[in-house]
Structures are given as structure tokens and as C-alpha cells.
Amino acid sequence: MSEAMEKGLVPGLRFPEFRDAGEWEKKRLADIAEFYKGKGISKADIQPNGNQPCIRYGELYTIYGELIDNVISKTDMSPNELFLSHTGDVVIPSSGETKIDIATAACVMRKNVALGSDLNVIRSKQNGVFLSYYLNGALKFEIAKVAQGDTVAHLYKSNLEKLDLAIPPQIEQQKIADCLSSIDELITAQAQKVEAVKAHKKGLMQQLFPAEGETVPKLRFPEFRNAGDWNAIPLGQLAKRCKQKNGQGKLNRVLTNSAEFGVIDQRDFFDKYIANQSNLEGYFVVEKGDYVYNPRISTTAPVGPISRNNVAAGVMSPLYIVFRFNNNQNDFYSNYFKTTGWHQYMRQASSTGARHDRMAIANGDFMAMPLPVTRPEEQQKIADCLSSIDDLITAQTQKLTALKAHKKGLMQQLFPAVDEIVG
Known part of the structure; x- marks a missing residue:
């Protein structure tokens, strides 16, 4: 074990080229970032045909992960009325139902995206992707601790400014960001495979059973095509x-x-x-x-x-x-x-x-x-066909679960332990 590893303020897992690079530098979030607040975008302001891409805080819980590249919502509000992102801005909700939910960070990968009023905006010269994974992983519970309120949780600039973290050189930040974002790409691709198989099964089921008012299905196995009506x-x-x-x-x-x-x-x-x-x-x-x-x-x-x-x-x-x-x-x-x-x-x-x-x-x-x-043999054939697709869905879902578990394990090891930073 290297001297740097013995000192403690380093992650449990480090890329070979950085194992002798020394400790990460202890900082407060206020030391490395500026803080802003988004501007109001209500649900009524969302327009499918709007020209201005925008992000509302609820989407961080339901749609986006640590990286926001493809923005799904749009508004027709004037840019002069909005707070627009810089590439690499990190956003965290300023209010939410629970303290742990509010500790949800995401990096905006595009500039000039409108950010809603219930978003804290963290703008830093550090790698925004690295910071997003860090805040959303190892520091998630630390953020939850400083959130205020019981019925509704609130997170203010003053809460975030005091957050302790450890920062490596930019080149190591980029390596960690690239590693985790590449795993996210695999997770996204695998999730799409699962959804594709589910969609295939759904479409197949609609054809293997007769439509309402019909007496035979649109799709029938060859041996039953002359077997008569259901x-x-x-x-x-x-x-x-x-x-x-x-x-x-x-x-x-x-x-x-x-x-x-x-x-x-x-x-x-x-x-x-x-x-x-x-x-x-x-x-x-x-x-x-x-x-x-x-x-x-x-x-x-x-x-x-x-x-x-x-x-x-x-x-x-x-x-x-x-x-x-x-x-x-x-x-x-x-x-x-x-x-x-x-x-x-x-x-x-x-x-x-x-x-x-x-x-x-x-x-x-x-x-x-x-x-x-229909006759028992045809029922069995249909059931077997769809069961085989279920087996495929299960297998693909297990792969997705394994990838998510792998990412979670990596996120726990690629950043220093929290107690070593705040202790």
C-alpha cells in the first residue's frame, strides 16, 4: 500500500495512475462553487411546442439521473424571464417531500437550458459530472442531514455552502466522471433492451388473442390455422x-x-x-x-x-x-x-x-x-411462447439490476469515506 493510501483522505478504489498522487484536498463546497437559484417555471408554462428547453425540479426525481443531456420539457417563455444554465452546472432541488429525496443532484450537460425556481444551481470550475456523481452518491446522506423541515424538506444555499468534501486534481475528476458516465450509458442501453422486449411481448399478446368482437386471433401458430373459431x-x-x-x-x-x-x-x-x-x-x-x-x-x-x-x-x-x-x-x-x-x-x-x-x-x-x-393445445402453445419471452425479460432485467448494483458499489469506493472528511 502506498503512503498516500495510508494517509486516508483518498478513495478506497483508485485508478493506477493516481495511486501515488497524494491525498485529495479537503474543501467546503463554498470554496469551489458559486450558488444561484433558478427562476419560476410553472407546470402551466410547459409547452410541447415551445422553443426553450427547461428543467423543473420534479423531473430530477422522476426522469433524470446524474447527467441531463436530452432535456424533455420546453417552454415558450422569453429567455429574459429565465435563469439559463452554463454547461456543467449542477442542480439540486430546493424543496421536496423528504430530506433524502431532496438530496438529488444532476449535471446539466448543455448551456442555455432554463432552470426552474425550485432548483439550487451550483456553478463551479470543477468537473460538473464528477461533482454530480459525488453529491448524489457519497455525500447524499450529508446533504439530507442539512436539509430543513419535516412536512416539506427545504435546502438552502447556506446549507450547501457548509458541505465538506474532498477534491482531487481535474485529471482524476475527469477519469472518475468518464468511468461512471460510461456505466450509465450501459445502464441506459440495457434499460432500453428491457423495454424493447416488454413492448414486443405486449404487441404479440394483442395479436395472439382475438380482438374484441373477433373469433380468431390475427396471429396463429401454423398447426392451428385451420382449427376453427375460438x-x-x-x-x-x-x-x-x-x-x-x-x-x-x-x-x-x-x-x-x-x-x-x-x-x-x-x-x-x-x-x-x-x-x-x-x-x-x-x-x-x-x-x-x-x-x-x-x-x-x-x-x-x-x-x-x-x-x-x-x-x-x-x-x-x-x-x-x-x-x-x-x-x-x-x-x-x-x-x-x-x-x-x-x-x-x-x-x-x-x-x-x-x-x-x-x-x-x-x-x-x-x-x-x-x-x-380455444383447444387446450393452442392455449398451451400461446402460454409457452409468452412464458419464453417472460424468461428473456427476467434475464435482461437481472442484467440491468447487476449493472446498477455495480455502479452503486463503484460510487461507494471511488470517493473518500465521508467520516474521513467530516471527522
Whole structure:
């Protein structure tokens, strides 16, 4: 180990050419940067056909990572009314829901981008990409510590100015920035692969099942092209409702049906149990393999989602409808319910009632929903085809998760430990 490594104010992982370059220099953020505040851009100011690219603080949480190159929002406000970026400016929200969320930094890679009023702007002669990764990684919790407020978190210039950090020479900053940004490029490319496979599956499902009002699918495997029309049979003849209640509260695994993730343990979805654990006797028992309808409407589930329980036995809110197919040999109907072929029936058989965010449908009407039926061999072929694509999605998603974990590990090692800087 070199003398520089023994001194401590160096990262745990350093590129070979810098291992004998000495310690990083301890600084306060105020020593290396100037601080500005963006100017107001409201939601109403966002115009799809505007000429001026702009960034609002909420987009840092939902859209952008550490680097902002392709700006998605535009406004038609005059540049004279706006605060425009320099290339390499680092932005951090000045308000947010939680202190840890507010500690979200991003480097603006373009000049003359309008920055909204709820953004702190850090302008430095240091490498902005390096600084963004540093603030968003090793120093994230330090930023959260200095944020103020409980119901709404606030981050002021005076909070950021006192932030301690360690700075290497520009050439080492660039090396770290290049390393992490190259991993981000891999992550972006891998995420696009995952989305492409998901889109392929979605399009395929719409063709492998008959469209509403049709009796054969647009796409059929060769061996079934002369097999005749599909039938439509009410759900109640193919499945039965599951109405068993959780007597004496024997089961305490509370499940939820998310439009995005399907049936999952409520703890995984909300990070805690939302249901009252002492009052689960009235919940429905849901066995593995059962199907669940959640009447809650969302953008991704306009009539509510129907999902198969692939988790484990548990209980569900009595607001849901639980049913079990008489013959549950494959994922044929699990995939069908991911299409839109049953949506029109639901709209006709139900109303939104008093609550516009929920479908109101009688149990009998729900169980009368017509489902497509073909010979078992064709159902199995379709299920196998779509399952193979699911396997591909899983494999590609695992690669994406591994890349993100690799980046996270690198970010922990490419910067000095915080306690060595503030200690």
C-alpha cells in the first residue's frame, strides 16, 4: 500500500495512475462553487411546442439521473424571464417531500437550458459530472442531514455552502466522471433492451388473442390455422369465486394487486403493512395460483388490473374479487388479462359510481365476463411462447439490476469515506 493510501483522505478504489498522487484536498463546497437559484417555471408554462428547453425540479426525481443531456420539457417563455444554465452546472432541488429525496443532484450537460425556481444551481470550475456523481452518491446522506423541515424538506444555499468534501486534481475528476458516465450509458442501453422486449411481448399478446368482437386471433401458430373459431365462455363457467374469509386471522401475509407489479406482498409495495394486522378476519384468503381483480383505476390499468398470485398464500382486501380457474394448467389467462380484449365488457357492465377512481361492478356481472376459449393445445402453445419471452425479460432485467448494483458499489469506493472528511 502506498503512503498516500495510508494517509486516508483518498478513495478506497483508485485508478493506477493516481495511486501515488497524494491525498485529495479537503474543501467546503463554498470554496469551489458559486450558488444561484433558478427562476419560476410553472407546470402551466410547459409547452410541447415551445422553443426553450427547461428543467423543473420534479423531473430530477422522476426522469433524470446524474447527467441531463436530452432535456424533455420546453417552454415558450422569453429567455429574459429565465435563469439559463452554463454547461456543467449542477442542480439540486430546493424543496421536496423528504430530506433524502431532496438530496438529488444532476449535471446539466448543455448551456442555455432554463432552470426552474425550485432548483439550487451550483456553478463551479470543477468537473460538473464528477461533482454530480459525488453529491448524489457519497455525500447524499450529508446533504439530507442539512436539509430543513419535516412536512416539506427545504435546502438552502447556506446549507450547501457548509458541505465538506474532498477534491482531487481535474485529471482524476475527469477519469472518475468518464468511468461512471460510461456505466450509465450501459445502464441506459440495457434499460432500453428491457423495454424493447416488454413492448414486443405486449404487441404479440394483442395479436395472439382475438380482438374484441373477433373469433380468431390475427396471429396463429401454423398447426392451428385451420382449427376453427375460438369460443367465448363466461368466466363463471371456467372459474369460481373464492369467498373464504381469513377466520381467526390465521394468515397474516397481506397481498396487494398493483397495476405495475401484479400481486405482491404489501410490505414490498409500501415498505410496511398498510392493513391493520389485528383486523384481518374479514379479508379474503388467496391461494397461490388464484386470480385477483382490483377495481382501482389507473393510467396503466384503465378498468383495474387482474393478476395471478404467483407469490404465496395470503389475504386480500374484501374490496377485491378473487377467483380460481377450474383448469389452471398454464398462464394462458394470466397473459390474456394483460391485453385490452376484456376492457370494453368491463366498461359496459360497470360504472364508476360515487368514486371516479374505482370501477363499480357487481360480482355476478364480473363473473359473466366472456373469455376466449380455444383447444387446450393452442392455449398451451400461446402460454409457452409468452412464458419464453417472460424468461428473456427476467434475464435482461437481472442484467440491468447487476449493472446498477455495480455502479452503486463503484460510487461507494471511488470517493473518500465521508467520516474521513467530516471527522
